[in-house]
Amino acid sequence: MRQVGMRVGALAKRIGISVRALHHYDQVGLLSPARRSEAGYRLYSDGDIRRLQQIRSLQQLGLSLEEIRDLLDNRHVAPLTVIDLHLARVRQQVVQAQNLVDRLQQLAGHLHASACIDVEEALQTLEVMQMMEQHYTPEQLETLRGRAQELGAERIHTVEEVEWPTLIEQVRAALDSGQDPASPPVQQLAQRWMALVREFSGGDPGIERASMGFLREMHDSGDPRIDPRMSEYMAYIGKAMASNRGQK
Amino acid sequence: MRQVGMRVGALAKRIGISVRALHHYDQVGLLSPARRSEAGYRLYSDGDIRRLQQIRSLQQLGLSLEEIRDLLDNRHVAPLTVIDLHLARVRQQVVQAQNLVDRLQQLAGHLHASACIDVEEALQTLEVMQMMEQHYTPEQLETLRGRAQELGAERIHTVEEVEWPTLIEQVRAALDSGQDPASPPVQQLAQRWMALVREFSGGDPGIERASMGFLREMHDSGDPRIDPRMSEYMAYIGKAMASNRGQK
DNA sequence: TCAACTCTGACGCCGCGTTACTGTCG
DNA sequence: ACGACAGTAACGCGGCGTCAGAGTTG
Numbered sequence: 001m002r003q004v005g006m007r008v009g010a011l012a013k014r015i016g017i018s019v020r021a022l023h024h025y026d027q028v029g030l031l032s033p034a035r036r037s038e039a040g041y042r043l044y045s046d047g048d049i050r051r052l053q054q055i056r057s058l059q060q061l062g063l064s065l066e067e068i069r070d071l072l073d074n075r076h077v078a079p080l081t082v083i084d085l086h087l088a089r090v091r092q093q094v095v096q097a098q099n100l101v102d103r104l105q106q107l108a109g110h111l112h113a114s115a116c117i118d119v120e121e122a123l124q125t126l127e128v129m130q131m132m133e134q135h136y137t138p139e140q141l142e143t144l145r146g147r148a149q150e151l152g153a154e155r156i157h158t159v160e161e162v163e164w165p166t167l168i169e170q171v172r173a174a175l176d177s178g179q180d181p182a183s184p185p186v187q188q189l190a191q192r193w194m195a196l197v198r199e200f201s202g203g204d205p206g207i208e209r210a211s212m213g214f215l216r217e218m219h220d221s222g223d224p225r226i227d228p229r230m231s232e233y234m235a236y237i238g239k240a241m242a243s244n245r246g247q248k
Numbered sequence: 249m250r251q252v253g254m255r256v257g258a259l260a261k262r263i264g265i266s267v268r269a270l271h272h273y274d275q276v277g278l279l280s281p282a283r284r285s286e287a288g289y290r291l292y293s294d295g296d297i298r299r300l301q302q303i304r305s306l307q308q309l310g311l312s313l314e315e316i317r318d319l320l321d322n323r324h325v326a327p328l329t330v331i332d333l334h335l336a337r338v339r340q341q342v343v344q345a346q347n348l349v350d351r352l353q354q355l356a357g358h359l360h361a362s363a364c365i366d367v368e369e370a371l372q373t374l375e376v377m378q379m380m381e382q383h384y385t386p387e388q389l390e391t392l393r394g395r396a397q398e399l400g401a402e403r404i405h406t407v408e409e410v411e412w413p414t415l416i417e418q419v420r421a422a423l424d425s426g427q428d429p430a431s432p433p434v435q436q437l438a439q440r441w442m443a444l445v446r447e448f449s450g451g452d453p454g455i456e457r458a459s460m461g462f463l464r465e466m467h468d469s470g471d472p473r474i475d476p477r478m479s480e481y482m483a484y485i486g487k488a489m490a491s492n493r494g495q496k
Numbered sequence: 497t498c499a500a501c502t503c504t505g506a507c508g509c510c511g512c513g514t515t516a517c518t519g520t521c522g
Numbered sequence: 523a524c525g526a527c528a529g530t531a532a533c534g535c536g537g538c539g540t541c542a543g544a545g546t547t548g
Contacts, residue, residue: 005315007527007528008527008528008529009526009527009528018512018513019528020511020513020514021511021512021513022511023512023529023530024511024512027431030510035349037520037528038520039519039520039521039528039529040519040520040528040529040530041520041521041527041528041529042528042529049279052376053369054367054371057371057374057378058371060308060351060378061348061351061352062348062352064510064511065510065511066510071367072367079359079366079367079370080356080359083352083355083356083359084356086352087349087352087353090345090348090349090352093341093345094342094345094346094349097338097341097342097345098342100309100310100338101335101338101339101342103308103309104309104310104334104338105332105335107309107331108328108331108332108335111327111328111331112328118323119302119319119320119327120302121307122327123302123305127301127305129304130308160325200474203263246356255501255502256501256502256503257501266538266539267502267538268521268538268540269537269538269539270536271503271504271538272537272538278536283500285502285546286546287502287503287545287546287547288502288504288545288546289501289502289503289546289547290502294520312534312536312537313509313536313537356504
């Protein structure tokens with residue numbers, strides 16, 4: 001019995017694998033049975049079984065069938081290199097999956113907090129968060145989080161949904177009516193603008209600079225949540241602030 | 249320009265995606281352009297762009313295209329559930345990847361330590377380690393590791409490669425020559441057997457019991473590294489030990 | 497007319513799962 | 523002659539990459 005070798009079904013059951021898998025290994029040249037019966041049945045030798053066990057072990061380490069074949073067949077591929085490279089890959093996977101977990105937790109947090117918030121809204125929040133993580137340094141993010149807590153969710157909501165839109169609209173009106181940036185009304189708008197920015201940045205110049213890049217990036221990417229004329233407004237307010245500094 | 253919509257190439261460049269991907273999204277009904285030109289060119293509206301951005305965001309969270317479609321199309325699939333479920337999946341991924349890292353590090357350690365050790369040898373070590381992790385409790389493993397350090401690598405090697413094989417061979421000879429398990433020579437072999445087991449188990453009865461299951465498992469799985477008559481030897485030695493206890 | 501773009505259609509990847517149909521063994 | 527096996531061949535999954543060949547646009 002042992003001499004003639006095992007057939008696919010028996011081997012599959014013994015190792016805990018599917019017959020199809022064995023067929024596949026044969027097909028790709030990873031494990032071909034030592035012999036065939038007259039009827040063409042695959043007959044696996046003890047050596048084949050050992051090889052199969054090695055294959056399974058290496059598979060559980062996450063190696064691809066091709067890598068396993070190279071490892072077991074070619075002595076010239078250094079196991080050290082293969083394993084070390086693979087280790088680096090898997091480490092990378094862990095990091096990325098962990099990042100995913102973090103972001104998903106944030107999103108889940110938003111969803112649970114705001115009860116029946118819809119996907120789009122949560123996604124907007126998430127997108128902004130991701131953008132922020134790209135544009136601010138970790139310390140700046142820390143500072144911003146601190147400011148946000150001081151201000152409270154209500155105040156933030158008011159500013160984002162009421163005060164900024166109102167201010168932007170006033171700036172647009174002033175710009176379109178051709179008012180001089182140095183004129184008192186526009187100066188007042190500029191003051192208000194700076195006040196709002198300061199309220200969130202906490203006066204940190206690094207954060208204010210980063211915010212500029214952040215806004216420009218969102219604008220350039222054509223984000224429809226950003227007023228397409230935002231750069232005009234910013235230039236206009238910039239002139240107003242410059243004339244103010246000039247006067248002083 | 250904005251009214252007629254963007255064509256694939258432009259949209260692809262703007263979002264940072266391939267044209268093929270957009271074709272694919274259209275094919276699977278994830279994102280179909282608002283209109284088509286007379287020549288059949290896909291023309292994407294601003295709404296399409298927003299949707300595409302949402303798609304990309306959800307993709308970066310690791311959701312499948314199908315899940316994304318369901319989330320964005322059907323309001324009846326609760327985002328909470330989808331996200332929470334996915335979060336659980338990704339957490340699982342992290343755990344498994346971390347386990348992989350641990351095992352790979354062990355393997356890499358063996359490879360680096362024994363310089364030019366070949367794959368098979370390292371794999372054997374690894375397989376045994378995995379078997380051990382299944383059969384011993386974490387505390388037992390801790391104990392075993394402690395014992396192994398006390399004994400030193402050299403002593404372990406001697407026992408595994410010389411003393412055990414020698415003892416097993418003597419037991420086989422005694423068994424095959426039909427010696428009475430209660431006879432003094434066999435009693436001595438049993439003493440030696442127990443001494444070797446105690447040297448590694450540290451006398452912990454839980455470990456000794458687990459080791460029995462461990463050996464039997466390896467034997468039943470037909471591992472060619474285990475002497476196929478091992479269970480015979482164990483029964484024989486068991487009798488010897490029993491007769492010893494009976495005498496006492 | 498030419499380049500740059502667009503279209504559709506089809507195969508390839510990886511590790512098999514899943515039919516579907518035919519042949520062999522006891 | 524039947525049922526439990528074996529064989530080969532083929533498509534399918536996910537998310538596109540990558541041709542190939544033909545038509546459109548500026």
